[in-house]
Amino acid sequence: MQPINLTSALAAGKDFVEKVRKASGVDVKACYQCGKCSAGCPVAFAMDYTPRQVMRLLQLGLTEEALKSHSIWLCAQCETCSARCPRQLEPAKVMEALRIEAKKAGFETEDEIATFNEKFLRSVASNGRVFEAGLVIGFNLATVRPFKDAGVAPSMLVNGKLKLLPHKIKGRDAVRRMFEKAEKMEGEHK
Amino acid sequence: MKYAYYPGCSLHSTGIEYDMSSQLVAGKLGVELKEIPDWNCCGASAGHTTNHLLGLALPARNLAIAEKEGLDVMAPCASCYNRMKTSEVAVKSSEETKAKVAEVTEMEYEGKVGVKSALEVFVKEAGLDAIKSLAVKNLGGMKIAAYYGCLLVRPVGIGFDDPENPMTMDDMVTALGGEAVDWPFKTECCGASLPTAREMVGLKLVYDILTMAQSAGAEAIVTACPLCFMNLDMRQNDLNKKVDNANFQLPVFYFTELMAIAFGEKPAKTGVRKHFVDTSSVLAKYNLK
Amino acid sequence: MITEKMRAAAKELLEKGEVETVIGWEKGTFWYNSTPAFISKPEQADRLVFDEFCANNLAKYLLDYRNADGKIAVFVKGCDARAVNRLLQDNQVKREKVYLIGIPCPGMKEAPKTGAAQDTASLPLLAKCQSCATPNPVIYDQLLGDPVPAREVPNRFAGVEALEAKGADEKYERWGKLFSECIRCYACRNVCPACNCRECAFDANGLNWLGKQNNLQENQMFNITRAMHVAGRCIECGECERVCPMGLPLMDINRKIIKDLNELFGSYDAGLNLEDRPPLGHYKLDDPEKFM
């Protein structure tokens, strides 16, 4: 294992920590690494870095490792960590900020989740609402497993739970403009 | 009581039962619901984790429309509720955010109206007394695990109920004559879209919740969120297939469905027939058919 | 009509012997002069009036009755009531020794320039009333008439802000010109309900706080010290500025201090209620100290 050169890492990470603070309102320096976030996190078992470790990576200036971590994609945004943090930091918001930054930097380590989110938003952007059938079909095609959840589709159709055509709202152009503006104001994605 | 109604995408598709039963309950309780005209998707967790501002703006557009009508919003979906609440609080507490959001939405949202969850409106505001007085059927002691999910009671300090041990739904169950079992996973996360996007990760969360409810003696789970519902209801079959020794047959209800049934509605009208896990036997057991 | 009500109230109080003196207003030299009146017999009550010229803050007169045997009744507008609170906070008046008759105040008018008879409605509000945010008495035993709605008050610090923006020399020149005009008649001090020392530091024998020369420097010393002494205690009744025979804009100084106190130590309005402690009488551990 290569030792981390903390001197250069800390210096390099300083601006990013400030960026995260601006975006999320969380000062990661205040984290005292108690681990309560990770202990309560429902998805921690699947993560490569526990939420506490993600905070630590930032504290040490290891920005890229944080951005490339799978954890930030696996985070379900349930806010359990935020609710219980004894320092009133909000790791969930850090996760959110990191995911946005990771996307900008082009690190999408969890393809499926990133794809799902993208499809989801694309659906919203073009229709104003989510077209769930289209989303699932599109997602499954994209992730090359076209028949996932296919078994449930017929009964859902019968029960009126799946619509075959998207509902397009009247204000969909306005919604599309919102996407464009928000993207412009928050910075372009790669 | 009159609210702007924000069903959200789910209630028009996978969560159609929640929509149906909510309308029924509202009618009984005298809560007038006026659907927000031309509402858009709140962005769910995909929105704010992709673009923070977008995550605030999407719900703000709906709130702005409601504000024009001068109505507070009722959002049955916990995810929609959480997103709208976050947007509401962000706009109320920062002029800068308000301005940014207005620029994106091209609409003025001043923070004069806010959002409430259906649970808050139907149980907290209407009151247990009203619920009891409307109940014509008794749940007869049905053992029910009230499952709130994570987002309904968060962020801490803003929600309407205790973040670690919420009781609103338990109180409702008790008021209708059911037995709300005490169990510790009321607010554990169901994984949201993870069971779709990362199946095995998501399924583990669902598995834990179902197991815990079952071991607490619950005969049914009641929930107030279409995503929770979908994960708990639709995934039982998957789990039974993919996990050794798993054999779940635990009916899941929207709390509105139970209310509507207790208020005397025909179960079919409430949507309980549309569930993946059979509900008829447990309803039959307690003479609720 | 408030005048009728105040006469009736005064008469009743005096007839019943509940108070020994009623302090109010009566007409003075001209139709546009209303002046403090001191009534001690029921039959004198008909002298009392309330009109657009009752600008005098009567609270200060309570100091003259500190040793009175009985109760003193005084009519209080919004600002007068805040003045009474000021005096109560400074332990100069005992609450049980005063009877406060509140009068919601519609705002007082300027005397006409020429003295010629004219419609009072066309007269402008006194400067001190234009920025008044408390037209209704905040403390009283009895209220005559209904509370008046709060007026739309312009930013009362606008003048201060404009001055702050000027250059140092420009500021000094402006104040120098003004303070040179001060004749040190002390009307500002004597009318001020926050200036309630038994003996002003400036009047004390041999204390050497202030030279008697009338020149810019001593006048500056007087005016700055006066302002510092009422800092955090000024109730913004504007009487100092109104009575200044030389027309000095004294509220520009008082308001500067109020603005700074609000900005630095949290907002505080003197005389609004008895419990709040004046900002210079206490401190917070985390007070700003960027100048240190």
Place this chain on the structure above:
Amino acid sequence: MRRTGVFVCHCGSNIAGTVDVERVAKEAAKFPNVVFATDYKYMCSEPGQQVIKDAIKEHNLDRVVVASCSPRMHEPTFRRCLESAGMNPYLFEMANIREHCSWVHPDKEKGTIKSIDLVRKAAAKVVKDEPLQKSSIGITKRALVIGGGIAGIQVALDIADAGFPVTIVEKEPTIGGRMAQIDKTFPTLDCSACILTPKMVDASQHPNIEILSYSEVEKVEGYVGNFDITIRKKARSVDMSKCTGCGTCWEKCPTKVDSEFDMQLGKRKAIYTPFPQAVPNKPVIDRVNCTKFRTGKCGICQKVCPTGAVDYEQQDELITEKYGAIVVATGFNQFDHSVYGEYGYGKYPDVITGLHFERLINASGPTMGKIKRPSDHKIPETVVFIKCVGSRDEAKGKSYCSRTCCMYTAKHATLVHEKIPGSKSYIFYMDVRTPGKGYEEFYKRTAEEYEAQYIRGRVSKVYQKGDKLVVRGEDSLIGRPVEIEADMVVLANAMVAREDAGDLARTLGISYDKDNFFTEAHPKLRPVETHTAGVFLAGACQGPKDIPDSVAQAGAAASKAIGLLSKTQMESDAIVSNVDESRCSGCMICKGICPYKAIDAKLITERVGGKMAERQVAAVNKSLCQGCGACTVACRAGCLNLLGFTNEQILAEVEAVCL
């Protein structure tokens, strides 16, 4: 006209090397009111002082200025010199031309000019000096100790041993405090009762100690050396003079209630002593639960009492006594962890606190020393300890570290290992803090020999699953979530201030911090004093402390109190505030600003317009006043003045240095 003498010191070459001292003296001789000026090699030396004394006589001087070093160095020297020359020592000023001039300004011309200015300043001030006298007050040689825990007992014993009468006021029916509830003490594992109870007995038998148990301080008036203290002796319903403590009453009493002493884990009677070794060992009736008081029926205790000591009619009694010093030793409370939803809001019976655990392992406790879990009295095999519950938690608890938990948790784990063979302890911690003698070694033993598994991480959730408690944490050292199925969970709850600490602080006029702990006068230099003269602090009422620290602080507080009481008269400085009553308007703004509560309102009578009138003015208690002068600035009329630093003196200095 004053007759001032100015004496300029060379300080060898220290001053004379860079200041033309002769010129300074020559210029000084021209100053108004100066009749004599000279320079000398060492003013502070014997011959130097003689120069001053001679000049005083020869020139009939009535004011003296010495220009030399810092007054912080030699002001007392020269004051004594004036005194021995028959002058009032306060008719003296110093000009600091060494530290503030010759040592810092090498340019001789500039240094000399500045020296002349500094002397002019001193000469201008000195003519306004007035003779001042020190004042003194008598002292009541008696101490009050509030709180009868280990700290209070230690304070009382120390003061009593020094020969002064002490009263301990304890609100519970017995002294002993928290230490009495504890089983063993770290790091020696001594039996707590074995070392505490002899001290309790010592205190009760000490001829100089009076114990007022079941009593509270109601009112404090007066000031250092002369406090008038009103104490409420709550009605015990038992006549202390008749009761022998035989125990018949509580044996026969039919009413059982949860014992506070046993943390609700055991029972006591309605007439009770909290524990068998209570001091005084005489019962009280808990009127809330007593059947006699609730329904008027029963009365068994009165019937069975062989001495007729039970008195249902007894009333609270108020007594007022004089004391010279007060030591506050009111101890701490345990943090209420029911704010933690994630730990079950206190509803799981087997999630207990450290203090509960102490009662469980105590041989005279409710389980006779057997560790049994409260829910089903089973002996736990797996015990999880969670530290920092309420401590170091800004979100739900306190920001500070409670200092004792690391050690007592280690002790608990050790005791679990000793008492339950085959058991396993897990300790969740954030840091292990063991800064005490033998503490680290104890912790090491716990982890290494007593097989306590330390896991670094905070627990996020505890929940019941069957008859187990599932504890979810992260082992932050490997970065993996961990889960333990435990039989019992022990929380190391924070030590917090007593909930009524604020009330007591207001009664005593002392300050308290954001967490309601009493504030010491100086965190480093005056750790057991308060800002209120004559009031001292001991034990955990000032902040979390373990027993050795509490006892050490008790000794320190006692020695401070003894130091005060050993004087017959207390001399206060002559530099105190003074009120010009004729001009004071009694606004009392000064009162709120005085940090020593030395200013109070008083009524004076004066003739106004032919009749006598009463009027309120400020009065300075010269023995409390420390001479800071804050009040003088608050006084707009300038009728408060600080003797020795009057407005006139300071203005004269300002004018002199601006010439």
Place this chain on the structure above:
Amino acid sequence: MKTIAKSKVSALLDEIAKEFNLLVPTSGDGASKFAPYTPGSQASFDGRTLLPPKDVFFPQTEKMYKFTTDGMAGSLETVLEAPKHQMLFGVRPCDVKSIHELDHVFLTKGFVDEFYQSKRDRTFLVSIGCNGPAEPTCFCQSMGVNPQEADAVDVHLFDLGSEYGAAGKSENGEAFLQKYASFFNEADVQLPAVAEFALNPNVEGITEKLQQMFDHPLWEEVSKKCLGCGACTYLCPTCHCFDISGRVAGNQGFNFRCWDSCMFSEYTRMAGGHNPRPSKKERVRNRFLHKLQYFPERYGDLLCTGCGRCLSKCPVNIDITNIIKQIREVELA
């Protein structure tokens, strides 16, 4: 009579200013008062000035002596600056009367105040008459002043509407008119009627009546609203109380005199703290008795010119005309 168009006055002033230190009424951006005229600047001849011209002769602060000390020795020097020949132009008849009252105080009864005298002697007075009350509060007529004309000046100007009629009232005045004859025309003039005054207090016999009223309850009544400020006395053209004070700085210093006011509580306070006028009743009484009784007893004139300044600027509308009326209404036993 000689006349001068009002439009030509400023040209005249420009000329005069070359010779005299010229003081004219100004209203600039501060309070109106007499101030040095600088060519081209605007003098204001409407109404009367807020501040009376008394400080021209009797400044509010005036240095009198300088001294130095050296051990027990010392030196003293009078500070008496000979002012440039000065002209006070545009004094109203009421203020002319006030100068005469001040002359009584500072120059008669065997006592001459050299500081006052030095300035008074070198001041050339030009008065301007009024054709009626300059302010609603004017009542000079009642105080024996002819509002249109003043005699004890060097030159008097009658207000004739668009022009002034000039009359030399002293030899200097005649010489002045001769010297600046080019500015004047000769014309027959008719004085306009005097407009009516709103305030007409009757002072007949008041001095004698007051001699019996020292202990009358009226004083208690009229003093109640007094705030004890010095606005009335400082604005009064005739009030002339002063205090002498000094400043020392090291080995030197100076003494100065400055206006004082009998309205101030410390005015009569003695070094030991005793105050013979302890409350505002005594102080207010003294002020009016001084004006209406003591001064007339000593000098034969009321110490009031009816200028109305005190009345217009009193913060509480204490009205001397009303007090005179009340004194008249008192029925003595």
Place this chain on the structure above:
Amino acid sequence: MSLNTEALPKSQEVTASPEAAPQPWEPRIVGFACNWCTYAGADLAGLSRLQYPPSIRLIRVPCSGRVNPQFVIRAFQRGADGVLVAGCHPGDCHYSTGNYFTRRRFLLMQRLLEYMGMDPRRFQARWISGSEGPKFQQVVTQMTEDIKALGPNRKMRDVE
């Protein structure tokens, strides 16, 4: 109501020795120093032989809370080019709370003086502890430089 009184000569003129060359203008700073911290800090600067400009004249007061704002105005009136009020750091006050009042009072005062046209650099307040000899040196040096740049004070000054 004249604006200026007669000039009084400065002390340098009185005391300067005949042989000394005329001194260039040196700012005159009146310093109020609390006995327990800043005065001790200045003593320490002396003990440590830390040089600073001879511009400051310290007036010893028990506590910075003893300094009346009027003292400051009087100093300016009499010719001070700058005034420094210095005391213990917050929390270190020998009298526990005096400097908290100082802080409020002079923060307000400084702003008021600035409003009156006084350059804020002429009136400064500082926390200097007994151990901060170097800080005392640095504060006096800096303030002297500031005021040198501003030139002699004419404002509020009655001695020309």
